[in-house]
Amino acid sequence: MSKIPKEHISELDFNEIRKNFLSYVQNNSEFANYDFEASGLNFVIDLLAYNTQYNAFYLNQISSEMYLDTAQKRKNVVSIAKQMGYTPRSKKCATAKVLLRLTGVENFRGPLPVERYTEFIGKNINEDTFPFVLRNRVNVSKLRNFEEPLTLIQGSYQREEIVVNNLMLEKRYEIPSRDIDLDTLEVYIKPFRESQERERFFRADDITLANKDSKIYFIEQNYEGKYELIFGDGRLGRAVKNNNCIELHYLVTRGTEGNACVQFRLKKKDEISVNHVIRTIDPSGSGQNEEDIETIRLSARKSFMSQNRLVTVKDYEIALLRYFNYIDTISVWGGEDNDPPSYGTIFCAVKPKNQIALSGIQRSEVYNKLKDLSIVTITPKIIDPIYTFLKLNCNIIYNAEEITSTEGVIINETKILLRDHLKENLLKFEKQFHISDVTRLVDKQDENYIATHVTIALYQRINLDIGIPSFYKINFNNKIKKGSLRVSSFDYVDEHNNYIKNCYLKESNDFDGNVSVVNDISISGKTETTMVAKNIAKIDYENGLFKLETFLPYMAEGKTELIVTVDPDTFIISPSKEQILAVLEEDIEITPEPFVSRVKNEQTLTKNGMFKSL
Numbered sequence: 001m002s003k004i005p006k007e008h009i010s011e012l013d014f015n016e017i018r019k020n021f022l023s024y025v026q027n028n029s030e031f032a033n034y035d036f037e038a039s040g041l042n043f044v045i046d047l048l049a050y051n052t053q054y055n056a057f058y059l060n061q062i063s064s065e066m067y068l069d070t071a072q073k074r075k076n077v078v079s080i081a082k083q084m085g086y087t088p089r090s091k092k093c094a095t096a097k098v099l100l101r102l103t104g105v106e107n108f109r110g111p112l113p114v115e116r117y118t119e120f121i122g123k124n125i126n127e128d129t130f131p132f133v134l135r136n137r138v139n140v141s142k143l144r145n146f147e148e149p150l151t152l153i154q155g156s157y158q159r160e161e162i163v164v165n166n167l168m169l170e171k172r173y174e175i176p177s178r179d180i181d182l183d184t185l186e187v188y189i190k191p192f193r194e195s196q197e198r199e200r201f202f203r204a205d206d207i208t209l210a211n212k213d214s215k216i217y218f219i220e221q222n223y224e225g226k227y228e229l230i231f232g233d234g235r236l237g238r239a240v241k242n243n244n245c246i247e248l249h250y251l252v253t254r255g256t257e258g259n260a261c262v263q264f265r266l267k268k269k270d271e272i273s274v275n276h277v278i279r280t281i282d283p284s285g286s287g288q289n290e291e292d293i294e295t296i297r298l299s300a301r302k303s304f305m306s307q308n309r310l311v312t313v314k315d316y317e318i319a320l321l322r323y324f325n326y327i328d329t330i331s332v333w334g335g336e337d338n339d340p341p342s343y344g345t346i347f348c349a350v351k352p353k354n355q356i357a358l359s360g361i362q363r364s365e366v367y368n369k370l371k372d373l374s375i376v377t378i379t380p381k382i383i384d385p386i387y388t389f390l391k392l393n394c395n396i397i398y399n400a401e402e403i404t405s406t407e408g409v410i411i412n413e414t415k416i417l418l419r420d421h422l423k424e425n426l427l428k429f430e431k432q433f434h435i436s437d438v439t440r441l442v443d444k445q446d447e448n449y450i451a452t453h454v455t456i457a458l459y460q461r462i463n464l465d466i467g468i469p470s471f472y473k474i475n476f477n478n479k480i481k482k483g484s485l486r487v488s489s490f491d492y493v494d495e496h497n498n499y500i501k502n503c504y505l506k507e508s509n510d511f512d513g514n515v516s517v518v519n520d521i522s523i524s525g526k527t528e529t530t531m532v533a534k535n536i537a538k539i540d541y542e543n544g545l546f547k548l549e550t551f552l553p554y555m556a557e558g559k560t561e562l563i564v565t566v567d568p569d570t571f572i573i574s575p576s577k578e579q580i581l582a583v584l585e586e587d588i589e590i591t592p593e594p595f596v597s598r599v600k601n602e603q604t605l606t607k608n609g610m611f612k613s614l
């Protein structure tokens with residue numbers, strides 16, 4: 001009997017498989033000196049090689065789709081996540097807040113009811129329109145001067161009825177639309193279709209509290225991407241009976257497309273019989289699309305780790321990313337790590353995608369969800385990120401004899417390069433800025449760049465309480481160079497009640513940490529600095545802290561912002577827990593300087609601090 005070779009059994013390439021087949025056959029005495037290329041057996045060899053490769057590829061794909069890390073088809077990723085107890089998030093309705101005001105109601109007594117699911121039309125800046133409905137019924141009455149805030153959600157109201165048939169092999173009840181927002185789903189059970197009696201069932205989040213009488217249902221996503229309802233079996237949740245009627249109420253939504261609507265009106269003008277005006281308070285936002293494959297892959301693992309409980313800091317991070325996919329980056333810490341400590345509190349700094357901070361509606365959503373999931377003794381606190389901005393001054397020495405780019409091109413190309421790099425590597429919590437990364441990036445841009453020197457400054461903006469003595473604290477979180485404090489100008493009233501314009505803050509001459517309010521005046525053509533208010537602020541150079549105590553400035557009409565700028569005494573900028581580092585494009589300054597001769601170049605490099613002349 002011929003011995004089957006095993007040394008090349010792992011080959012998957014067609015040509016290699018064919019070559020192995022030929023080698024095996026040629027080694028048999030029956031086919032010695034046989035010309036395979038000029039015979040019909042050659043076709044048989046090709047066919048066997050193709051069949052072997054086809055099956056190898058097929059089996060490889062099957063094994064790949066069996067694991068969460070390697071599966072490529074969404075339905076397989078969903079199926080594997082289901083085994084971990086994770087249901088992918090559905091689309092989520094965009095939410096807007098408007099103010100409804102009745103006009104011409106001098107003789108109207110009211111109240112005027114506006115029913116739930118009243119239809120509205122929302123329009124964005126591109127003139128695209130989307131259906132919205134009223135979340136809850138409201139009464140517009142004289143008690144509030146015939147004004148009432150309304151919460152509108154983007155979607156179309158749907159009502160479905162499914163009759164239970166116990167002859168079905170699998171008692172799963174499919175929701176027809178893939179675009180459902182599961183947060184809007186309401187499920188009722190009626191004894192039969194024509195009955196007016198009904199009981200509401202609720203989605204089960206924790207089966208440990210369920211018993212045979214619990215009015216709960218479970219929900220899963222099937223291979224077609226639609227959601228299915230699964231009811232209890234009489235032991236874990238109440239079972240539905242034959243001919244019972246399942247009544248569904250839900251919204252079908254457009255997800256992220258419904259965001260950024262700024263104008264709203266009633267779909268049917270006669271829905272409200274009284275003259276009225278609708279004013280937008282918060283444009284629509286928080287709309288989400290269903291989870292993609294990569295998000296499911298990540299969220300399923302994290303959800304399995306947290307086991308649907310919020311105890312540790314990591315649990316809160318997992319929950320926030322699971323329930324709110326409009327969140328871009330988060331930072332969570334316990335109250336014991338806060339300054340000052342606040343025991344029994346969990347702090348969550350949240351930055352949403354394409355926004356500086358959460359809107360009022362988003363903040364409420366996040367807080368309410370965390371409050372529901374947190375243990376009783378823990379209070380969640382949602383805070384906005386604090387932005388520390390960087391100013392970059394980049395000097396580029398280039399070989400003028402070899403380079404073909406003009407200085408204008410050098411400036412534009414470098415700005416675009418740095419803008420894209422910083423956008424990708426900053427704007428997240430805990431992301432550091434390294435000067436060395438910038439210099440290496442610029443040096444690699446063109447082989448004719450001889451040297452790059454980068455200097456940076458940090459600044460933050462303070463929103464002032466005009467007319468009120470207040471305390472302000474800025475944490476730059478990095479060591480500060482002495483004598484580098486710069487603050488935008490303001491007006492101030494001194495201790496003699498004199499109103500002095502164009503004041504600024506100045507460090508003490510011995511840099512002992514005291515900062516005073518001063519003013520420059522011109523006397524006989526000379527500029528002299530006069531004291532307006534002494535020791536009004538403190539600066540901690542080592543820890544990067546700047547504090548203003550009982551600070552009472554005045555600003556030009558309409559201005560409430562003070563900009564505080566310092567130079568860091570470090571090459572690596574690290575943000576604190578609640579901080580995000582950012583660089584605006586207008587804060588990137590590029591200065592190209594040509595290499596002319598050895599002497600002139602040495603003077604240029606020395607001037608920019610790159611090395612000391614010998």
